[in-house]
Amino acid sequence: MATEEKAQSHKPPRNVHSPQEWLRQNLFNTWYNVILSLLSIGFILFISKGILTWAFTEAKWSVIPANLQLILIGSYPRDQIWRIWTVIYLLSVLLGMSAGIWHGIVRRFAIILACVWLICAIIPFQLATRGLFLGIVVSIAISYLIASNKISWHRWIVIGWLLSFPMTMIVLRGFGENAVLTSNWGGLLLTLILAIVGICASFPLGVFLALCRQSKLPAIRWISTTYIETIRGVPLITILFMGSVLIPIFMPEMNIDQVVRMMIGITFFSAAYMAENVRGGLQAIPRGQTEAAHALGLNYPKTMLFIVLPQALRSVIPAIVGQFISLFKDTSLVSIIGLIDLLGVAKSITANREWLGLQAEVYLFAAVIYFVFSYSMSYVSTEVEASLGVGNT
Amino acid sequence: MDNKENTTNDPIIVCEDIHKWYDDFHVLKGITTSFQTGERAVICGPSGSGKSTFIRTINRLEEHQQGKIIVEGIELTNDLRNINLIRQEVGMVFQQFNLFPHLTNLQNITLGPIRVRKIAKKQAETEALALLDRMDIEDQANKYPTEISGGQQQRVAIARALAMEPKIMLFDEPTSALDPEMISEVLDVMRELAQSGMTMLVVTHEMGFAREVADRILFFDEGLIVEDAPPAEFFDNPKHERTKLFISQTLQH
Numbered sequence: 001m002a003t004e005e006k007a008q009s010h011k012p013p014r015n016v017h018s019p020q021e022w023l024r025q026n027l028f029n030t031w032y033n034v035i036l037s038l039l040s041i042g043f044i045l046f047i048s049k050g051i052l053t054w055a056f057t058e059a060k061w062s063v064i065p066a067n068l069q070l071i072l073i074g075s076y077p078r079d080q081i082w083r084i085w086t087v088i089y090l091l092s093v094l095l096g097m098s099a100g101i102w103h104g105i106v107r108r109f110a111i112i113l114a115c116v117w118l119i120c121a122i123i124p125f126q127l128a129t130r131g132l133f134l135g136i137v138v139s140i141a142i143s144y145l146i147a148s149n150k151i152s153w154h155r156w157i158v159i160g161w162l163l164s165f166p167m168t169m170i171v172l173r174g175f176g177e178n179a180v181l182t183s184n185w186g187g188l189l190l191t192l193i194l195a196i197v198g199i200c201a202s203f204p205l206g207v208f209l210a211l212c213r214q215s216k217l218p219a220i221r222w223i224s225t226t227y228i229e230t231i232r233g234v235p236l237i238t239i240l241f242m243g244s245v246l247i248p249i250f251m252p253e254m255n256i257d258q259v260v261r262m263m264i265g266i267t268f269f270s271a272a273y274m275a276e277n278v279r280g281g282l283q284a285i286p287r288g289q290t291e292a293a294h295a296l297g298l299n300y301p302k303t304m305l306f307i308v309l310p311q312a313l314r315s316v317i318p319a320i321v322g323q324f325i326s327l328f329k330d331t332s333l334v335s336i337i338g339l340i341d342l343l344g345v346a347k348s349i350t351a352n353r354e355w356l357g358l359q360a361e362v363y364l365f366a367a368v369i370y371f372v373f374s375y376s377m378s379y380v381s382t383e384v385e386a387s388l389g390v391g392n393t
Numbered sequence: 394m395d396n397k398e399n400t401t402n403d404p405i406i407v408c409e410d411i412h413k414w415y416d417d418f419h420v421l422k423g424i425t426t427s428f429q430t431g432e433r434a435v436i437c438g439p440s441g442s443g444k445s446t447f448i449r450t451i452n453r454l455e456e457h458q459q460g461k462i463i464v465e466g467i468e469l470t471n472d473l474r475n476i477n478l479i480r481q482e483v484g485m486v487f488q489q490f491n492l493f494p495h496l497t498n499l500q501n502i503t504l505g506p507i508r509v510r511k512i513a514k515k516q517a518e519t520e521a522l523a524l525l526d527r528m529d530i531e532d533q534a535n536k537y538p539t540e541i542s543g544g545q546q547q548r549v550a551i552a553r554a555l556a557m558e559p560k561i562m563l564f565d566e567p568t569s570a571l572d573p574e575m576i577s578e579v580l581d582v583m584r585e586l587a588q589s590g591m592t593m594l595v596v597t598h599e600m601g602f603a604r605e606v607a608d609r610i611l612f613f614d615e616g617l618i619v620e621d622a623p624p625a626e627f628f629d630n631p632k633h634e635r636t637k638l639f640i641s642q643t644l645q646h
């Protein structure tokens with residue numbers, strides 16, 4: 001009888017709490033928690049009251065819409081903006097198709113992004129602009145439907161993503177008379193380009209350096225270690241200055257674009273940190289994994305590619321994304337070198353006589369933009385981690 | 394390949410005077426022996442005697458520093474091509490299973506065939522499912538290794554090794570990490586494999602299995618083969634004192 005009773009499967013007990021109960025259990029359960037809670041609530045009210053009063057009564061927000069284009073794209077020629085739209089449309093189509101093929105997080109990401117564009121379309125910009133925003137949403141949806149469940153296309157989509165990068169650069173810059181020189185790239189556009197290039201280039205370079213640091217050959221190990229430790233011992237800004245000042249002095253014949261030099265500096269800097277993060281993951285992989293792979297006849301590159309790296313990278317996703325986020329924010333240092341990125345634009349607006357004294361509004365807006373992007377990366381990383389959770393111990 | 398394969402009298406593994414050191418520590422002190430195609434050899438001996446080290450030199454997970462190892466007519470040297478050729482012919486099963494935790498059981502098995510033998514994914518999956526069926530765990534194909542029991546994991550590991558269609562299988566204490574009730578399910582699979590004619594080198598403390606399945610039992614002590622005899626002779630009439638002591642000790646529990 002007892003066994004019969006046991007065999008019945010019970011649902012786990014659910015802990016359902018009313019809001020009052022939750023408050024009591026979490027904030028007011030002991031006398032010192034009551035004091036702490038009351039103090040914190042008072043502090044939060046005090047701060048937010050100050051900020052909200054300022055934001056709704058004193059702040060002159062008109063500076064933002066008046067300079068929105070400047071903030072977003074800097075001095076990018078206004079008659080060439082179609083280039084940026086083209087890039088956005090191309091990437092949206094790619095994203096829509098990827099969502100159709102892979103579902104999961106990609107689809108969720110596409111939906112969120114489409115919602116953001118939809119909100120943009122509601123904001124009262126010029127009618128043409130709103131139409132273009134709406135067009136993005138539509139093109140994401142259509143490409144999603146077209147590619148839906150066409151699993152066999154996935155190879156083409158991957159190639160598409162790989163090509164999207166040089167394509168973006170070419171479309172944004174263009175050739176001949178109408179070419180938009182990188183010195184005209186600015187604002188959020190420049191920040192994003194620097195960050196994306198930095199992330200896409202420093203990641204593989206970092207993995208490569210981490211593998212080299214574990215190499216059996218002392219020379220390779222030594223070179224990699226020296227590189228990593230040197231870079232980590234130097235602030236990014238000095239590397240950017242070197243890129244900006246020293247390269248033209250030492251290599252005057254090589255006429256490298258200023259923006260490209262910053263990209264290289266950021267990439268080399270970030271790769272060293274990336275390498276250390278990846279190395280942490282590599283060291284956590286038990287030796288039995290490589291041995292089992294070798295025993296199957298997988299050579300070194302295949303063992304790394306199929307066995308070691310997937311496990312190592314998965315375990316250091318939080319650290320890697322943290323590195324991506326700090327890279328994204330560190331791009332703001334190029335404004336010291338004289339590039340007009342998001343922060344540079346903010347600086348130049350507040351220096352404009354027309355908008356004098358509006359630092360708080362402009363910098364707060366810039367901060368919100370940085371935050372939105374950084375937080376999105378952080379959010380995506382948690383999602384990716386969760387979706388890879390199965391089978392990972 | 395050449396016609397050596399058909400002549401059963403040619404050994405499939407030849408070891409001549411193998412020496413190995415870990416730094417200054419002399420682990421293998423001159424191992425000379427050979428194994429025939431289809432032979433089932435059990436290797437036993439006290440802990441630290443070099444059993445694992447020895448079978449790991451055969452697929453070069455460990456490098457030997459002196460002597461000669463010839464597998465399937467190919468000598469093991471630093472030549473990476475030879476090493477990878479031999480590793481495809483020699484399957485290995487580890488004490489700790491060493492399954493790949495980020496892949497499903499099925500993917501664990503198909504990885505080698507797809508990436509090394511270069512066969513099509515569909516076919517690799519069909520073969521893998523057949524192997525899982527043979528291991529009696531076909532319903533675990535799409536789970537991850539961490540989601541199944543130790544005995545099942547070890548059978549997936551055996552299937553993974555077999556999927557490369559090896560000519561030789563090495564087992565390094567395949568049941569030592571298992572709970573007692575799971576040992577027999579793994580031994581059953583190994584028994585079946587032995588009947589199918591596979592060349593097997595098995596390091597194990599399972600003396601019942603050794604007596605029943607082995608053609609030969611090799612007893613290792615301090616980096617040397619002390620005794621090398623068929624099971625009947627090994628258990629009933631061992632020559633060396635060390636062996637006698639070991640047998641009386643292991644049969645006690």
Ligand SMILES: Nc1ncnc2c1ncn2[C@@H]1O[C@H](COP(=O)(O)OP(=O)(O)OP(=O)(O)O)[C@@H](O)[C@H]1O
Nearest residue numbers: 415416418420438439440441442443444445446447
């Ligand atoms: N990587 C290594 N570095 C240094 N010494 C090692 C290494 N691997 C094994 N040894 C030593 O070599 C000796 C033989 O090890 P081996 O693993 O071959 O023994 P074994 O006979 O398999 O023992 P067990 O029954 O415990 O598995 C042991 O004394 C061990 O400490």
Ligand SMILES: [Mg+2]
Nearest residue numbers: 444445446566
């Ligand atoms: Mg051992």
